Amino acid sequence: MPVCCGRRWRMHEAPRLLPVRTDPPVVRGILIGAAWGIVALFLVAPLLVVFTEALREGWQRYFAAIREPEALQALRLTLLITGVVVPLNAAFGLAAAWAIGRFQFRGKGLVTALIDLPFTVSPVIGGIVFVLLFGRAGWFGPWLQEHGIRILFAPPGMILATAFVTFPFVVRELIPLLEAQGREEEEAAVVLGASGWQVFRRVTLPAIRWGLLYGLVMCTARAMGEFGAVSVVSGHIRGQTNTLTLYVELLYNSYRTAPAFAVASLLTLLSLLTLVGTHVLEIRGLRRFEP
Amino acid sequence: MAELVRSLPFRRRAVARRSALPGYGLTLGWSVLYLNLIVLLPLSALVLKAATVDPARLAATLLHPRTTSAFRVSFGASLAAAALSAGMGLVVAWVLSRYPFPGRRIADALIDLPFALPTAVAGITWTSLLSASGWFGRPLAALGVQGAFTPTGVVVALVFVGLPFVVRSIQPVLQSLDPEVEEAAASLGADRWQVFRRVIWPEIRPALLAGVTLAFARAVGEYGSVVFVSGNLPYRTETVPFLIVTKLEEYDYAGAAALATTMLGVSLLVLLVLGWWERRSARLLR
Numbered sequence A: 001m002p003v004c005c006g007r008r009w010r011m012h013e014a015p016r017l018l019p020v021r022t023d024p025p026v027v028r029g030i031l032i033g034a035a036w037g038i039v040a041l042f043l044v045a046p047l048l049v050v051f052t053e054a055l056r057e058g059w060q061r062y063f064a065a066i067r068e069p070e071a072l073q074a075l076r077l078t079l080l081i082t083g084v085v086v087p088l089n090a091a092f093g094l095a096a097a098w099a100i101g102r103f104q105f106r107g108k109g110l111v112t113a114l115i116d117l118p119f120t121v122s123p124v125i126g127g128i129v130f131v132l133l134f135g136r137a138g139w140f141g142p143w144l145q146e147h148g149i150r151i152l153f154a155p156p157g158m159i160l161a162t163a164f165v166t167f168p169f170v171v172r173e174l175i176p177l178l179e180a181q182g183r184e185e186e187e188a189a190v191v192l193g194a195s196g197w198q199v200f201r202r203v204t205l206p207a208i209r210w211g212l213l214y215g216l217v218m219c220t221a222r223a224m225g226e227f228g229a230v231s232v233v234s235g236h237i238r239g240q241t242n243t244l245t246l247y248v249e250l251l252y253n254s255y256r257t258a259p260a261f262a263v264a265s266l267l268t269l270l271s272l273l274t275l276v277g278t279h280v281l282e283i284r285g286l287r288r289f290e291p
Numbered sequence B: 001m002a003e004l005v006r007s008l009p010f011r012r013r014a015v016a017r018r019s020a021l022p023g024y025g026l027t028l029g030w031s032v033l034y035l036n037l038i039v040l041l042p043l044s045a046l047v048l049k050a051a052t053v054d055p056a057r058l059a060a061t062l063l064h065p066r067t068t069s070a071f072r073v074s075f076g077a078s079l080a081a082a083a084l085s086a087g088m089g090l091v092v093a094w095v096l097s098r099y100p101f102p103g104r105r106i107a108d109a110l111i112d113l114p115f116a117l118p119t120a121v122a123g124i125t126w127t128s129l130l131s132a133s134g135w136f137g138r139p140l141a142a143l144g145v146q147g148a149f150t151p152t153g154v155v156v157a158l159v160f161v162g163l164p165f166v167v168r169s170i171q172p173v174l175q176s177l178d179p180e181v182e183e184a185a186a187s188l189g190a191d192r193w194q195v196f197r198r199v200i201w202p203e204i205r206p207a208l209l210a211g212v213t214l215a216f217a218r219a220v221g222e223y224g225s226v227v228f229v230s231g232n233l234p235y236r237t238e239t240v241p242f243l244i245v246t247k248l249e250e251y252d253y254a255g256a257a258a259l260a261t262t263m264l265g266v267s268l269l270v271l272l273v274l275g276w277w278e279r280r281s282a283r284l285l286r
Helices: A025-054 A058-066 A069-102 A108-120 A123-134 A141-146 A155-166 A168-181 A184-191 A196-225 A228-234 A244-253 A257-283 B002-018 B024-051 B055-063 B065-098 B104-110 B119-130 B137-142 B151-176 B179-187 B192-221 B224-230 B240-249 B253-285
Strands: none
Touching (some): A058 A257, A069 B024, A108 A155, A108 A168, A123 B253, A155 B024, A184 A196, A196 A257, A244 B119, A244 B224, B024 B253, B065 B104, B119 B137, B179 B192
């Protein structure tokens, strides 16, 4: 199973340095310098440029830009999409991880492989598939039009596209955890008379909670930041189907650079929060297992 | 009634032999239903749409110079970015897992930034950095290199996207490497370079390859980070995902479906190769 977006080692373990494993100081200096250079150029500079561009026209313009009605509408839509998608994917993640991690059935390998699929396909594909299903020339398009139901170029389509793209995050975190944990404790609970819900609540959940939380954080971050898939199904109706990322694009393409970066800085802060959150979760004793 | 009572413990035992744990039917049923609704049904709509396209039109779409050029840009830039990420990722992963130095934890936490940062934000950020008046664009322009709206810019943005895949694939392997193996090699007279070449490199090579493959797969399908910095000039910097979106906006659903299915095929191939590679290395380890 390919490693994807999870981190599969523990950071708080300092590297063990034995005399024989230390490289010559010159080599060490060059490599540390190179690594810092790469980190500075590729990771720190983009972070800094977001905030300098956002504040280029001053704090007042900055706050004005993020308080515009269109920005607030975009924020509301982003929160709506995330609020629907994350619980759905979490429910799927828990169910699928339980079925895959606890039982043997035919086609298990296939199901596991299919779960990974949205990670490797282009987000654009995550959008186009729903256009082909619900678009005017799509499978359900004519029927939907007859009944006056809007899915495409409306929030339902954007929710579906986001669900497609963020589909694997929770389940991918949980399957290795459940498999490594083994089923003996749960079987013991069942033998002692626990109901299914009690087993989940008292035995399974405490063991997987950090992994679950990690998956939820990653899923939320990705759902709020999704761009390609949502862009395809949104129809770009101003004031209606713009999410935060689509609003950033709109501002940027209409040469309103500073407001675009102001809204982008909100998303950047969110991703920094995500980084801190996942980091803390790891230090809180989340054990990662090699797949 | 008696019949039923007699059958009860018997049936219980039959279920118990399979598993004592509850919820099999419910969880599997819900998972398969959700998987079908969100992933499989939509993807099959795509494949079926592409299958109904007239073969002559399909060939015309796929062999159109604009399409072949988009494939060249997408795959060329992704390959270049994956290769660059491999080199840089190896250095970063090595330093992060081997050397204690000030700021190591911060650098380590920052590696995940491209995973967390929305692609559209990355896109406008790199465009700003690489534009002629940007922080990187101005020194590059002095050297006669144009950053934004060129394939170079696309490659740089894709390195940003791919770097964490490489680092996060190698890091756990480097950290779980048994120090005694290196000690043994050193005590047998190998110098550091020989230890790296003969002992460490064979260990990290599969992980590096997996990371690079993932970075490549992600780069080929990347949209948000690339769409701004590339400028989307047909025949020059236009990528396949952008061409698909263009075709959709022109209501050329058949053409879009054909291109998307081709890309889907590439993704599946990548997954298959990765799976095969992992099974092979797992077998070799045993």
